[in-house]
Amino acid sequence: xxxxxxxxxxxxxxxxxxxxxxxxxxxxxxxxxxxxxxxxxxxxxxxxxxxxxxxxxxxxxxxxxxxxxxxxxxxxxxxxxxxxxxxxxxxxxxxxxxxxxxxxxxxxxxxxxxxxxxxxxxxxxxxxxxxxxx
Amino acid sequence: xxxxxxxxxxxxxxxxxxxxxxxxxxxxxxxxxxxxxxxxxxxxxxxxxxxxxxxxxxxxxxxxxxxxxxxxxxxxxxxxxxxxxxxxxxxxxxxxxxxxxxxxxxxxxxxxxxxxxxxxxxxxxxxxxxxxxx
DNA sequence: AGCGATTTGTTCGTATGTATG
DNA sequence: CCATACATACGAACAAATCGC
Numbered sequence: 001x002x003x004x005x006x007x008x009x010x011x012x013x014x015x016x017x018x019x020x021x022x023x024x025x026x027x028x029x030x031x032x033x034x035x036x037x038x039x040x041x042x043x044x045x046x047x048x049x050x051x052x053x054x055x056x057x058x059x060x061x062x063x064x065x066x067x068x069x070x071x072x073x074x075x076x077x078x079x080x081x082x083x084x085x086x087x088x089x090x091x092x093x094x095x096x097x098x099x100x101x102x103x104x105x106x107x108x109x110x111x112x113x114x115x116x117x118x119x120x121x122x123x124x125x126x127x128x129x130x131x132x133x134x
Numbered sequence: 135x136x137x138x139x140x141x142x143x144x145x146x147x148x149x150x151x152x153x154x155x156x157x158x159x160x161x162x163x164x165x166x167x168x169x170x171x172x173x174x175x176x177x178x179x180x181x182x183x184x185x186x187x188x189x190x191x192x193x194x195x196x197x198x199x200x201x202x203x204x205x206x207x208x209x210x211x212x213x214x215x216x217x218x219x220x221x222x223x224x225x226x227x228x229x230x231x232x233x234x235x236x237x238x239x240x241x242x243x244x245x246x247x248x249x250x251x252x253x254x255x256x257x258x259x260x261x262x263x264x265x266x267x268x
Numbered sequence: 269a270g271c272g273a274t275t276t277g278t279t280c281g282t283a284t285g286t287a288t289g
Numbered sequence: 290c291c292a293t294a295c296a297t298a299c300g301a302a303c304a305a306a307t308c309g310c
Contacts, residue, residue, distance in 0.1 A: 010278080010279075036294070037293085061228045065296095067295045068289095069287090071295085084218055084265065084267045087267065089265060090224065091213075092226035092260035093244065097190070107193075126227060130224065131218065132222070132224070138298090170275075171275075180299050183299080202275040202277085202305070202307055202308095203275075
């Protein structure tokens with residue numbers, strides 16, 4: 001499973017394992033991951049290393065942590081479709097900490113920034129908003 | 135500067151400090167941050183905590199790490215503007231590992247996914263692409 | 269060419285705090 | 290009140306890559 005002597009870091013190997021289980025559906029959306037302590041014992045690695053692996057999946061937006069209930073496979077949010085106004089431009093980037101709190105964004109979710117032709121900008125959570133051009 | 139007894143975590147306080155220096159231009163694009171050891175000594179905190187703060191800035195796409203040369207303020211890429219086709223939809227999300235390698239994406243950079251009306255999808259690095267509707 | 273210093277990466281151990289059940 | 294589980298923070302050690310002398 002995990003080879004400490006391998007070239008790839010242990011925490012990346014664990015992240016790969018968990019990511020595979022998520023993308024394959026073995027771990028379905030809403031399902032909890034095993035606890036950090038459980039994973040540490042199961043793979044005979046430290047809890048710090050487990051947390052590094054889970055941290056990786058968090059930045060990828062694959063899991064969310066509901067402290068202290070556990071870590072769960074992220075459930076896709078229903079998306080709202082927004083029309084990109086004429087002459088407007090749209091870009092995507094990671095939110096700042098303040099924007100994360102303001103929009104109650106889970107980790108690993110970008111924001112869509114729309115700048116209209118009059119210069120005003122709006123910020124939308126990318127997990128709940130799609131753009132379209134009719 | 136940093137108050138260990140404050141409500142906000144120390145590593146977030148340091149991330150805030152560095153982020154302010156970056157957004158204010160005090161730390162210009164391409165400039166190196168002080169080394170982890172230097173920051174740890176300067177603020178009398180552990181290197182682990184410094185790394186947490188820098189990790190935060192990495193996920194926000196504000197800095198990139200060139201190991202072992204140092205950590206640098208990310209230099210904005212020249213952006214290309216793409217017209218969102220009629221009937222198409224656009225979404226943003228974090229790239230998969232494969233997409234990161236394929237597009238040579240640094241950490242903390244989302245992708246723009248454009249789905250045209252015929253169902254084909256294209257993936258664009260969000261640090262180099264903007265959308266527009268003429 | 270070599271060698272030491274510097275810097276980031278990884279991993280371990282440990283401890284305390286906080287929220288939930 | 291107690292057990293569980295995640296958050297934060299400290300310290301330590303070694304590896305790997307780069308740089309300057």
